[in-house]
Amino acid sequence: MFEARLIHGTILKKILDAIKDLVTDASWDCQPNGMSLQAMDTSHVALVAVSLLSDGFDKYRCDRNLTLGMNLISLSKIIKCAANDDTITIKAGDGGDKIMLLFEAQNEAEVAEYEIKLMNLDSEYLGIPDTSYNVTIKMPSAKFQRICRDLSQIGDAVTISCAKDGVRFGATGDLGSGSIRLSQTANADKLEETVQISMQEALVQSFALKYLNHFAKATPLSAQVILKMSPDVPLVVEYKISDNDDENPSEIGYIRYYLAPKIDDADVDM
Known part of the structure; x- marks a missing residue:
């Protein structure tokens, strides 16, 4: 028997909105400590991983490990039938x-x-190795979404240049070029508005904006986004998922997206 009760059902709505355009069919792996999902996008370029801890549910029961394969678009359509406060x-x-x-x-x-019918999906759970990243950027998720959207008007890829004094997002295309530079603002009054950069060495990498715009659909789940970068490994874009308790919000899971750098990133001079 499996039963999971989520007081703030809107969280599930936001999770599905954040992944259904990348992944059509996927399996939820249900275990006593929580639910997780991991799947490649349809073009096998990006990977998405979702984790929801059992502690984040009002009631959670999982007598034995279960795999629930389903069409996420269909699930999303049904979930939209629920009111935001259901x-x-x-x-x-x-x-x-x-x-x-x-x-x-x-x-x-x-x-x-x-009721939704389950699917038998051939899914292989990929072991994601623990990686020590050279650069970690923590910034407002709404700002990241706006930067990706705005630079999409210029080109198909964004080049992220990290230095001690800040981070620069740039794009070049037939129209011209554009860039947006963010300085560290760790002393801002509101934590969710800060930009924090932790780095071991300067780094420049380019990524397809098409996918970053997909990732940014998770913005409603978290006030901040975390970007992790290292040479020759995929970019990690992480959104922490918290409950909707305004006074004492607690982390109940995450969405992580993985995207490999564009091959020609070393040729782009910012």
Whole structure:
């Protein structure tokens, strides 16, 4: 038996909105300590990994490990039927071929039930090695989303140049070129508005903006985004997932995206 009850059902909505345009079919791996999903995008260029801890649920029961394969677009359509303040419960039997979704209104005056058929997916869980990154950038997620969107008007790729005094995002195309430079603002009054850069050495890498714009759809989940870079390894774009408790928010999981640098990044001079 598997049952997971999420008081703030809107979190699940935001997670699906952040990944469904990258990954069509995927499997949720359900274990006693939480739920996780890992899948390549349809073109096998980017990898997305989602983790939700059991502690983040109001109720969580997983009697044995389960793999729930499903179409994320279909799941997203059903989840959108829930109001933003609804409680969402996911239920699945040990050997069933479907899951049940329950949407409960806050006043408990309305309960909606839906069933979704499960899929048998050939999915291989990729072991992502622990990597020590040369550069870590922590910045407002809304600012990262705006930079990716704006530079997409100029070119197809963004070159990220990291130095001690700041980070520069640049793009070049037929139209011309553009760049946006951010300085460290670690002393800002609001933590979510700070830009923090930790680096061991200067680094310049280029990445496809098409994918970064997909990643930025996770912006509603977190006020800040973390970028991790090292030579010859994929970029990590991480969004921490917190509950919706305004007074004492707690981290309940994350979304991480992985994207390999463009091959010609060394030829781009910022």
